Amino acid sequence: MTLKASALITTAAALAGVAAAYPSSLQHAKIVGRQEELLEEYDYIIVGGGTAGLTVGDRLSESGEYTVLAIEYGKLEREGWRPGQTTYNITSLPNPELNDRSFSVGIGCIVGGSSAINGQVFQRGTAGDYDAWGELSGSEDTTWTWENILGYFKKGIHFTPPPEDLAEAFNITYDLDAWGQDPETKIYATYARGLSPGVIPLYDAMRNFPGVDVPTDGAGGQNGLYWFTTSMDPDDSSRSYSRTGHWDGLDRENYELLPTSKVRKVVIEDGRAVGVEVHPRGNRDDITVVKARKEVILAAGAIHTPQVLQLSGIGGEKALEEAGIDVLVDLPGVGANFQDHHYIPSVSFRWTTAPETPELDLTTNLTGRGIALGAFLGMKAVSPDTYEALSDALEAQDAAEYLPAGTHATVVEGYARQKSLYARAMRDNSLSFLECMLGGSPSCSPQNVHPVSRGTVSLNATDPEGEVIVDYRAGSNPLDIDIMVELVKFFRRYITGGDLEAYGAQEVSPGADVGTDEELAAWARGTIIPSVYHPVGTAAKMPREWGGVVDEELLVYGVEGLSVVDASIMPTIVGGTTSMTVYAIAEKAADLIKARA
Numbered sequence: 001m002t003l004k005a006s007a008l009i010t011t012a013a014a015l016a017g018v019a020a021a022y023p024s025s026l027q028h029a030k031i032v033g034r035q036e037e038l039l040e041e042y043d044y045i046i047v048g049g050g051t052a053g054l055t056v057g058d059r060l061s062e063s064g065e066y067t068v069l070a071i072e073y074g075k076l077e078r079e080g081w082r083p084g085q086t087t088y089n090i091t092s093l094p095n096p097e098l099n100d101r102s103f104s105v106g107i108g109c110i111v112g113g114s115s116a117i118n119g120q121v122f123q124r125g126t127a128g129d130y131d132a133w134g135e136l137s138g139s140e141d142t143t144w145t146w147e148n149i150l151g152y153f154k155k156g157i158h159f160t161p162p163p164e165d166l167a168e169a170f171n172i173t174y175d176l177d178a179w180g181q182d183p184e185t186k187i188y189a190t191y192a193r194g195l196s197p198g199v200i201p202l203y204d205a206m207r208n209f210p211g212v213d214v215p216t217d218g219a220g221g222q223n224g225l226y227w228f229t230t231s232m233d234p235d236d237s238s239r240s241y242s243r244t245g246h247w248d249g250l251d252r253e254n255y256e257l258l259p260t261s262k263v264r265k266v267v268i269e270d271g272r273a274v275g276v277e278v279h280p281r282g283n284r285d286d287i288t289v290v291k292a293r294k295e296v297i298l299a300a301g302a303i304h305t306p307q308v309l310q311l312s313g314i315g316g317e318k319a320l321e322e323a324g325i326d327v328l329v330d331l332p333g334v335g336a337n338f339q340d341h342h343y344i345p346s347v348s349f350r351w352t353t354a355p356e357t358p359e360l361d362l363t364t365n366l367t368g369r370g371i372a373l374g375a376f377l378g379m380k381a382v383s384p385d386t387y388e389a390l391s392d393a394l395e396a397q398d399a400a401e402y403l404p405a406g407t408h409a410t411v412v413e414g415y416a417r418q419k420s421l422y423a424r425a426m427r428d429n430s431l432s433f434l435e436c437m438l439g440g441s442p443s444c445s446p447q448n449v450h451p452v453s454r455g456t457v458s459l460n461a462t463d464p465e466g467e468v469i470v471d472y473r474a475g476s477n478p479l480d481i482d483i484m485v486e487l488v489k490f491f492r493r494y495i496t497g498g499d500l501e502a503y504g505a506q507e508v509s510p511g512a513d514v515g516t517d518e519e520l521a522a523w524a525r526g527t528i529i530p531s532v533y534h535p536v537g538t539a540a541k542m543p544r545e546w547g548g549v550v551d552e553e554l555l556v557y558g559v560e561g562l563s564v565v566d567a568s569i570m571p572t573i574v575g576g577t578t579s580m581t582v583y584a585i586a587e588k589a590a591d592l593i594k595a596r597a
């Protein structure tokens, strides 16, 4: 009783204090306009003011004890997807297994990073996704498990329940225990309002489909059919992202942001990161060195963190030598192990007789962000007839055969372990393989959320400081094509069978003439997009002997005072959208960093 009462008083006092200290939402950490205005030295320098970067910057500066500088290549500008302006201009290498097609690598280039431009689907992977990270640590003492990271999801995310009438009409159930509801956190998870009543018959039919589980809420770490949230402010439906949650509203003398500036490399002296070289965007010659007393934190995202490492002399010996860079740490995992989700834009049908759309009597206005229902299914549910054969085939493969020729043995070892883990997960349902979002129409963009192919992000040896070379290598492990075929067949069975059989769904895309597995595979090679803009894995947290780049503390192997805190540390991608996981990683990292301060 006493405890609770005093906690309440403290919260109220803190809130009053906040209101007095931050009269305007336009307050924020100090912006440094020019390199000349920088201090000579900070306790922490964060490379990248994106999703993870601003989160960790907030946490490290909040006590007032440390000086923190975040450096961001993008501009401080209005959020939103504006290709070439708020995204990088990167096109991937032609992908031979996908008919030589190239793809846009549309990651965020703006203060707030990819969270400022993303699709705002906001969810977690399964418990198995995070336990896999523990298993791939090779250590019994790992703290990278579902149980452990759950606390950081709770700390990092402010859940707001759906309006009651919406929840009732759409059968939205949620697990408050799994969410936590940190009132101090301004990164919101809110249910979409723009739900189409047409989704209800599709929901009911998926619920009844054999093999499909229906957890109360995906936030509890289970997969199946569930309603997911959106990163949206519940009051005005605006985007909730790392800038609104972790930068706007801060007024801290000890925290500075330098936008429109590029970190070229980390300065390493006697095996220790002591600062960075930075230059204004577009002027490589105007270099300033800024020193870091305690640590340099790389948060440049999975596409650019490997580049900064390599330009600093940390990476595979061969790649560095080709680019004319002195090797300080031979770390072949840098830029390897690249993963993203794969999808097919449209598998679509037309009803012969559309199911009746329920009449809803709601006070909640059904306008706003839509699509909030997803089926996240393991391979056994997707394909009860073939999952065992797929698992056997994956386990039996020689790992080296599916990585680029000459891949270092340590990287091959890590991939072999990931393959075994996925082969097991195909049987035990601990990982989802299909993600299928359902809206009001009989269509789906099936996503393979655990591809078994691995790509690379490398330096351009001709111009190492220029844009990196992204090679998705989707389908380089041919089992990914087989998996995609099964995902399409699952949707076909669901939409034409079970409770939906009576509505006579006619296939529009790919069409009834694409019938056999061979025909579907050929069609898939021409339609798969190897990215849902969820790049991860290029500076993986794994043992060095398994091709890892950072250790359990997120410290880079072979050098002191240098850590990575962003999507690149994920050893394996999670079976859901990635941003919420990045926030959790950043929250956990902030604790790790403070503990060693």
Ligand SMILES: Cc1cc2nc3c(=O)[nH]c(=O)nc-3n(C[C@H](O)[C@H](O)[C@H](O)COP(=O)(O)OP(=O)(O)OC[C@H]3O[C@@H](n4cnc5c(N)ncnc54)[C@H](O)[C@@H]3O)c2cc1C
Residues within 6 Å of the ligand: 047, 048, 049, 050, 051, 052, 053, 071, 072, 073, 074, 081, 106, 107, 108, 109, 110, 111, 112, 113, 114, 115, 117, 118, 119, 120, 121, 122, 123, 261, 262, 263, 264, 299, 300, 301, 302, 304, 305, 308, 532, 533, 534, 535, 565, 566, 567, 568, 577, 578, 579, 580, 582
């Ligand atoms: C178009 C799009 C749609 C997406 N949709 C969803 C979705 O619906 N749901 C979801 O959960 N996730 C989604 N994601 C993915 C999610 O947003 C990312 O996984 C996450 O934001 C990555 O966070 P990060 O901190 O690793 O990298 P980022 O947030 O990308 O931050 C990296 C930052 O570093 C900066 N930087 C890079 N190099 C340098 C350098 N040398 N010097 C200085 N700064 C540098 C970059 O400009 C960038 O701002 C989407 C992403 C995109 C791009």
Ligand SMILES: *[C@@H]1O[C@H](CO)[C@@H](O)[C@H](O)[C@H]1NC(C)=O
Residues within 6 Å of the ligand: 084, 085, 087, 088, 089, 109
């Ligand atoms: C992308 O290209 C456009 C047009 O050339 C350019 O103005 C913009 O600065 C580029 N964006 C980035 C992030 O480099």
Ligand SMILES: *[C@@H]1O[C@H](CO)[C@@H](O)[C@H](O)[C@H]1NC(C)=O
Residues within 6 Å of the ligand: 171, 173, 204, 207, 214, 216
């Ligand atoms: C709604 O969810 C509850 C609990 O998960 C379930 O028992 C019920 O069948 C669902 N209703 C519909 C219409 O699907």
Ligand SMILES: *[C@@H]1O[C@H](CO)[C@@H](O)[C@H](O)[C@H]1NC(C)=O
Residues within 6 Å of the ligand: 365, 366, 367, 368
């Ligand atoms: C519903 O919301 C939309 C968008 O916010 C708004 O334009 C519209 O007027 C609202 N409708 C009602 C009935 O409140």
Ligand SMILES: *[C@@H]1O[C@H](CO)[C@@H](O)[C@H](O)[C@H]1NC(C)=O
Residues within 6 Å of the ligand: 460, 461, 462, 463, 466, 469
């Ligand atoms: C590498 O850089 C050179 C020089 O800028 C450029 O001509 C070439 O196209 C780049 N290579 C790739 C694969 O992007």
